[in-house]
Amino acid sequence: MQLTVALFSSQKYEHASFDACLNNQTRIKLTRFEQSLDAKSAILSQGFDAVCVFVNDIVDKTVIEQLAQFGVKCILLRCAGFNNVDLAAANAHNIKVCRVPAYSPEAVAEHCVALMLTLNRKTHKAYNRIREDNFDLNGLLGFNLFKKTIGIIGCGKIGLALVNILNGFDANVLVCDPYAVPGNYTICDLDTLLSQSDVISLHCPLTEQTHHMINEHAFAKMKQGVMLINTSRGALVDSKACIGALKTKKLGYLGLDVYEQESELFFKDRSDEIMQDDVFSRLVSFPNVLVTGHQGFFTKEALSEIAQITVNNALEFANNQPLSNEVK
Numbered sequence: 001m002q003l004t005v006a007l008f009s010s011q012k013y014e015h016a017s018f019d020a021c022l023n024n025q026t027r028i029k030l031t032r033f034e035q036s037l038d039a040k041s042a043i044l045s046q047g048f049d050a051v052c053v054f055v056n057d058i059v060d061k062t063v064i065e066q067l068a069q070f071g072v073k074c075i076l077l078r079c080a081g082f083n084n085v086d087l088a089a090a091n092a093h094n095i096k097v098c099r100v101p102a103y104s105p106e107a108v109a110e111h112c113v114a115l116m117l118t119l120n121r122k123t124h125k126a127y128n129r130i131r132e133d134n135f136d137l138n139g140l141l142g143f144n145l146f147k148k149t150i151g152i153i154g155c156g157k158i159g160l161a162l163v164n165i166l167n168g169f170d171a172n173v174l175v176c177d178p179y180a181v182p183g184n185y186t187i188c189d190l191d192t193l194l195s196q197s198d199v200i201s202l203h204c205p206l207t208e209q210t211h212h213m214i215n216e217h218a219f220a221k222m223k224q225g226v227m228l229i230n231t232s233r234g235a236l237v238d239s240k241a242c243i244g245a246l247k248t249k250k251l252g253y254l255g256l257d258v259y260e261q262e263s264e265l266f267f268k269d270r271s272d273e274i275m276q277d278d279v280f281s282r283l284v285s286f287p288n289v290l291v292t293g294h295q296g297f298f299t300k301e302a303l304s305e306i307a308q309i310t311v312n313n314a315l316e317f318a319n320n321q322p323l324s325n326e327v328k
């Protein structure tokens with residue numbers, strides 16, 4: 001039997017890695033759609049055995065009911081996080097859900113350090129200054145990461161990859177994670193991490209418990225001028241509370257690779273449109289805020305691993321084999 005797969009939110013940059021994996025096999029037939037999956041576009045999945053989705057596709061109860069009606073039996077996530085999928089609804093309709101649990105955690109950890117160093121050493125400003133023959137150093141003052149206290153919330157695969165890099169800076173690394181095991185860091189509770197860290201980086205999943213975990217109460221506990229980095233999921237952070245903390249200078253630096261309302265913005269060229277998101281506009285107006293559009297994962301190595309694992313997940317499903325990366 002051939003497994004037909006409707007791939008949503010298709011991007012050109014993924015073609016080569018998927019084509020390389022699908023080459024010389026006829027078991028899987030992939031059809032690409034540029035549209036993201038939601039209640040309106042779900043009709044496109046009619047007649048397909050599986051859908052393949054990414055971080056901002058909406059796979060809630062309504063969409064899953066439609067998928068079930070159209071005969072879809074498997075949801076293949078091309079990412080690790082699965083907060084956008086209603087697992088109970090999928091289970092109720094006997095639709096299997098598979099993900100890519102790890103694809104180069106180092107890619108995200110390295111991007112996180114790129115955000116930290118750019119914000120700190122202001123290389124983005126220096127780049128522009130030098131192009132205009134402006135060699136003034138005023139306004140470019142940074143600080144050493146050496147011996148600084150860096151708090152990591154969520155020390156799974158990405159958090160741990162970050163710890164390994166930060167140990168190279170001889171930083172004092174604090175970790176808050178309910179399942180933390182002893183390592184090259186100090187395990188502490190959230191309040192201790194918030195109050196002692198010079199830099200805070202988020203690497204826990206988005207759940208009901210972690211939604212807006214960084215809010216005005218959390219900022220109140222932090223050091224004046226703290227740096228906050230979020231490469232995990234946008235809604236871990238209350239964006240409006242960030243604006244408040246930036247205005248009082250409590251928040252000295254903010255690096256975001258994810259944003260709560262990113263599904264309305266990211267992964268498309270919107271330079272011809274009028275920005276409708278006032279919170280986002282305000283955030284990017286601060287000189288000490290650096291936003292990248294969910295590109296933490298975006299390395300050659302990670303794209304290749306995502307394609308290989310997704311195709312393997314599809315093959316396991318097509319062959320009725322145990323699903324190594326099923327999420328229940």
Ligand SMILES: NC(=O)c1ccc[n+]([C@@H]2O[C@H](COP(=O)([O-])OP(=O)(O)OC[C@H]3O[C@@H](n4cnc5c(N)ncnc54)[C@H](O)[C@@H]3O)[C@@H](O)[C@H]2O)c1
Pocket residue numbers: 080081101102105108153154155156157158159176177178179180203204205206209210231232233257258294295296297298
């Ligand atoms: N920016 C990107 O391109 C990108 C790419 C991949 C993943 N991500 C995000 O990064 C997150 C982390 O990925 P990972 O592969 O390291 O996941 P992981 O499952 O390996 O690690 C997550 C860790 O968070 C911990 N955790 C859970 N609840 C917590 C809480 N309330 N407080 C503190 N820790 C808590 C878990 O115990 C676990 O150790 C994912 O959830 C995903 O949202 C972003």
